[in-house]
Amino acid sequence: MNRIDALFQQKKKEILSIYFTAGYPKLEDTCTILRTLQAAGADLVEVGMPYSDPMADGPTIQESGSVAIKNGMTVATLFAQIRSCRAEVEMPIIVMGYLNQMMQFGMEAFLRSAKEAGVDGLIVPDLPADVFEQEYRDLFNTYGIHLSFLITPQTSEARIRHIDSISTGFIYVVSDASITGAKAGISEAQIAYFKRIEEMELGKPRLIGFGISNAATFHTACQHSQGAIIGSAFIKSIGADERDLAARITQFMDGIRPPV
Amino acid sequence: MNRIDALFQQKKKEILSIYFTAGYPKLEDTCTILRTLQAAGADLVEVGMPYSDPMADGPTIQESGSVAIKNGMTVATLFAQIRSCRAEVEMPIIVMGYLNQMMQFGMEAFLRSAKEAGVDGLIVPDLPADVFEQEYRDLFNTYGIHLSFLITPQTSEARIRHIDSISTGFIYVVSDASITGAKAGISEAQIAYFKRIEEMELGKPRLIGFGISNAATFHTACQHSQGAIIGSAFIKSIGADERDLAARITQFMDGIRPPV
Amino acid sequence: MNFEVDNRGFYGEFGGAFIPEMLHANIEELRSQYLLIMESADFKSKFQALLRDYVGRPSPLYLAERLSEHYRTNIYLKREDLNHTGAHKINNTIGQILLAQALGKTRIIAETGAGQHGVATATVCALMGLECIVYMGAIDIERQAPNVARMKMLGAKVVPAHSGSKTLKDATNEAIRDWIGNPVETHYIIGSVVGPHPYPDMVARFQSVISLEMTSQLMEKTGSSNPNAIVACVGGGSNAAGAFYHYLDATDVRLIAVEAAGRGIDTGESAATSVLGSKGIIHGSRTLLMQTEDGQIIEPYSISAGLDYPGIGPLHAHLIETKRAEAIHITDQEALQSALQVARMEGIIPALETAHAFAALNKVKFKASDNVVVCLSGRGDKDLNTYIKKLLPNE
Amino acid sequence: MNFEVDNRGFYGEFGGAFIPEMLHANIEELRSQYLLIMESADFKSKFQALLRDYVGRPSPLYLAERLSEHYRTNIYLKREDLNHTGAHKINNTIGQILLAQALGKTRIIAETGAGQHGVATATVCALMGLECIVYMGAIDIERQAPNVARMKMLGAKVVPAHSGSKTLKDATNEAIRDWIGNPVETHYIIGSVVGPHPYPDMVARFQSVISLEMTSQLMEKTGSSNPNAIVACVGGGSNAAGAFYHYLDATDVRLIAVEAAGRGIDTGESAATSVLGSKGIIHGSRTLLMQTEDGQIIEPYSISAGLDYPGIGPLHAHLIETKRAEAIHITDQEALQSALQVARMEGIIPALETAHAFAALNKVKFKASDNVVVCLSGRGDKDLNTYIKKLLPNE
């Protein structure tokens, strides 16, 4: 069974997913981050494959990506890094990246390499549902790689149902009309939106992302979903000072989910 | 008899006329210049009435005019100055100025004041022949003020004959297509032009002006006319250094026509 | 009342050709030839083809809806800003360059204030492969830098005038001096309805295409070929002359001539000739001009280089003296504010000169049913530095 | 061969809408509405009236006699430089602003490279009284300063993009991000035939007025509505798309697309996408783009801000891949020299973008009897600083 499915079977709420940019702060940090996150209690990780023109991302993720690319991060390097420490990490690993890099790598080669590295799923913000269905769905199935689609406050009910039907693993609920990292709190309107989705009783579990930055927003989001994703806030915190990377990660994680 | 007519009756060649700007270098220099010129052998003077926009004049005369206006020179002041020393000066005095100032003063008042000051003639470069004939000729006659028109290398034979018929005193032969002060030597083409005019056997005497700057050009010009006019070169020489004004004038004049 | 030039070159008591003999042959050649050439089939077909395919005529007549609403009347803009090179000036330079060619001239000189006429002249010289020298006041060279760059790019030589106020008047003096010195092969393309006869009439005729087009455009849009009023700024007066031309005898059409008041009419820094001026001679023409009691021409002032001139053309002197035209005076500040208003309400950045015409809409009352044409004489690209500095200093 | 977009938004294998879900509702609204709105009588009459009276269309087709003689062929210039605001870009922004109004949008965003699209957008926003935010690369803000000033004068907010190469690509990223964050009341006016479907088709349709006018203008002037060749520069490709549009199926008309080679194709400082690019996705469209082996988009380089883009529109990718269009590459230096040539020979200062199209005349052989149309996409006022510095450094 895909590790993502296993996670959602076993855990129904308060799932904490952390997004980080591969190759940031340093090229070789990927495994350190994966190991530390697992030790600190993350349930799921999304590894951002840094891209030159990440149109759905805010400044924090974009800048971390620029640094990572300058550090030398490539698709092949990322897979090699994940493979090198996959045995030590039990969490599901999701790679988030933009379609262009996958096209250049070759979609089939990309899925094969992902599988070999131990990647469980992908998030590809600029892969439209219809292209996926017509061109790639079979390949994803062949390699057993999950694909989570996004929904937003503007997504129509019909379309949500369709996305529910084609997503594998979980649905990524974008918390607000915004790029990553843009907002701080969670508004009434957002909660109404979370509830609306909750009441649709979709087939796939939901993780809420974009603008989740601390324990408060994480717990609010979790009241209306299986869990939530923290990205920019995490990246900001680990790039912020001169201490040991693992210590910085642990401190951040302790702030979200205190060790029991 | 008008002093201009008297001069041309009495002297048929090598008439030396000097142009200077009234009020330059200093406001009160007009009489000094008139007296010194006479002593130094000038036959005729043209007193430039400084104008803000002297379109037929080159930079030297224009700049001397700007200085003179700043010094405070006005039409009334000029007439007062000429009147104040007219008794000491026997030469004919011609005032050269632009029509606008005369219009503002009132043409009749201007001619009357000129007459009273002892002025013998005018040169008004921007007074066209037809306007003169239709509007001003009678007034000039009434006050006995002469008016010399200009001819240039472009003036047609018919027009030269007409100008000859309406000019009083003499005809001003512009040596070249140029504003005042622009050229140095006298070319073959200019000499041919002087000869052409000479051979027309006009009724009025001719003085050649524009670009006459030294003894050589003065004598060349005089071979084909009754005389010539020096303007910019004179102004340049008297503005040039710190010596006594009269000394500078005398030195310049000695260079043109050595004392006998 | 007759508003045509008479055969001596006068509009009433204004006009004529008060020129030194050195220019007589040139002016006489022009005077005797200009109508013959302009009426010839060859000239007409070339002129009209270039106006259409090169200049981009007809220029639209545009109903400015937001301005109309604001001023509660119907405001039409005659879009001379859309002409090639960005102002009405090219109508005249196209005409004069064809005339110069017909006269066999090979060297062209011009004066310019705002630089629009200089650019329009440099443009037609490039088009015809003729040498071009443009005189421009040293101050104008600074405040209209983009147009200086354009002239150079077009291959013209730009010669600074350092005398007087270093503006349009002085550039004109220098151009006249050049012409005196080069009378045979040179044609002087004057940029406005100023100078000795036949220039005012010739330039007005070339610019009259503006009002000619208006007649049919107004007929189509309003059902009448006559507007109730025409508003145009007046430097020398060429865009106004062109916009008024076909309506001079239609005395129910109000003609509104807008002059630059500079810092204010009474400040001593102004260019409002019709108020501050008196009869005299400037640049070969008897007209209204600003002068001292002693007949020295006063150095004018306006923020707008194209209106910074101490005289107006003799036609306008005549129109204003006979009360056929109304004169309105607009300060620098008023013009700047109107430029911003037009930019923000209609998406059109007018030239600083033209902004004076727009500002007159605040000073004249119109009826809701009136059709008012503003001659949008030029675009404001050349004035951006001034606009940003004066209007948006914090951006 | 079919060059129309298919119902999924593809030209052959290029095109589509590769957008994040956050934009889906916006794009879907546009996709489902754009043809309905554009075909409505209300839209058509407003669009045509504004193109005529506000923009100044039809733009002339001008036979450039001196250039024709020089190149020994018949060169016609389609004068988009005479449009209001000085380039073809306004054809599209007029269309899109009417569309945005029909969709009830109240806030407008745009990206811009050379600033012409930004000015054209700021202009239509002022005209309609809508808020306007323009994203522009920090480098382009410097090199196209006059257009920045114009946008501010028109009331637009200009936001610098500091990421990547700080040019057009990055400004586009920022605009997309803004739209993601403001999906309901904002319309994004894209300035070229790029972006997700339906933008490439929509923008091409708005620009197709260029070739529509050419058909009748050529018929009048040459006796045939088809030229032998059409030459246009390609940044994203909107002026080229407009100039080619009505001739796509007329395969005897050569379509010549001119890209910026920058300092040279092999120098690593270039924007010649059709040579240096490969298939991929940029700004929501599958097309040709310049990218590394690892799929990172390469920062392009051209002296011309409007051509300094690492992709081309999907229509052009299709035209070039199928050999319907020929691609020509012009260096900075070649473009500069051609700008000077056109200024000096025709009295027209072209935009730096357009100068690339002119330079292609040196690279393609035409017959003496050929009729060649160069799309004169814009005027060069915005590029004067560059021209003077690079071409006339001693003046």
Ligand SMILES: Cc1ncc(COP(=O)(O)O)c(C=O)c1O
């Ligand atoms: C745009 C524009 N309007 C008006 C003028 C004033 O000239 P005129 O009064 O001759 O129309 C100028 C002069 O440069 C100008 O550039």
Ligand SMILES: Cc1ncc(COP(=O)(O)O)c(C=O)c1O
């Ligand atoms: C004058 C001009 N031409 C061409 C272009 C390139 O754009 P496109 O390829 O979309 O026509 C631009 C872009 O700004 C431009 O300003």
